[in-house]
Amino acid sequence: MTRPVHVMVVTPHPDDAEFGVAGTVCRWTGEGKDVIYVVCTNGDKGTSDPTMKPEELARIREQEQLAASKLLGVREVIFLRHPDQTLEDTPEFRKEIVRLIRTYKPETVVTADPYRRYVWHRDHRITGQVTLDAIFPYARDFHSYPDLLEEGLQPHRVKEVLLWGAQEPNYRTDITATFATKVAALRCHKSQTGDNPSERLEERLRERHKMFAQDQDYELAEAFYRVEIQW
Numbered sequence: 001m002t003r004p005v006h007v008m009v010v011t012p013h014p015d016d017a018e019f020g021v022a023g024t025v026c027r028w029t030g031e032g033k034d035v036i037y038v039v040c041t042n043g044d045k046g047t048s049d050p051t052m053k054p055e056e057l058a059r060i061r062e063q064e065q066l067a068a069s070k071l072l073g074v075r076e077v078i079f080l081r082h083p084d085q086t087l088e089d090t091p092e093f094r095k096e097i098v099r100l101i102r103t104y105k106p107e108t109v110v111t112a113d114p115y116r117r118y119v120w121h122r123d124h125r126i127t128g129q130v131t132l133d134a135i136f137p138y139a140r141d142f143h144s145y146p147d148l149l150e151e152g153l154q155p156h157r158v159k160e161v162l163l164w165g166a167q168e169p170n171y172r173t174d175i176t177a178t179f180a181t182k183v184a185a186l187r188c189h190k191s192q193t194g195d196n197p198s199e200r201l202e203e204r205l206r207e208r209h210k211m212f213a214q215d216q217d218y219e220l221a222e223a224f225y226r227v228e229i230q231w
Helices: 018-030 054-072 091-104 122-138 146-150 177-185 199-212
Strands: 007-011 035-041 077-080 108-112 162-163 171-174 221-228
Touching: 007 018, 007 122, 018 035, 018 054, 018 108, 018 171, 018 177, 018 199, 018 221, 035 054, 035 091, 035 122, 054 077, 054 177, 054 221, 077 091, 091 122, 091 146, 091 199, 108 122, 122 162, 177 199
Parallel strands: 007 035, 007 108, 035 077, 108 162
Antiparallel strands: 162 221, 171 221
16 A cells, blocks of 8 residues: 655756746655655657657656656656647546545645746646545545446545646745755756856846745745645
């Protein structure tokens, strides 16, 4: 039987979780919490280099994600390997997430906010929406996907959801002590940040996370929309 986890992070592409929640993940793992990543796409279109083959990019990005996750103390990384830019809200995709929720039984699920207005990567919107639907009602309800019951995967109730990329966040976490590790994890994604990422990356991130920490009693924060699930 798979050991339950405290947190499941469902991320559209390799590197999205590092931008969205890595500082908080590092804090959680430092507290002894088990965190797993579910990476929905292989990121095979995430390049401006016309000579890069999609299959090679997918291989590189998977290795980058493993390196970043190791730095953060993530217990396990699950790669669903859907092609980049192809996610759709389908029963099959939703069932993949339901299966993982019932298998790992997380207390908290973190994913991209599907309700961000106007310009937002479609894979982010779809990942967030499918994950929310998987949490409620499908992972919870006994008769949803009855074949999963036959596999021994009983219903599970997630206690809270954190959505990164929210335009109106209502919850913040202190990442002052873990910010350097967040930056180091992002720099593992060399296909996205370059072989020699400039100091500007760190400066830009620091400015962003200072803004999130406004009116707080700490310097740097990650911001989310938090939903407690009581049904």
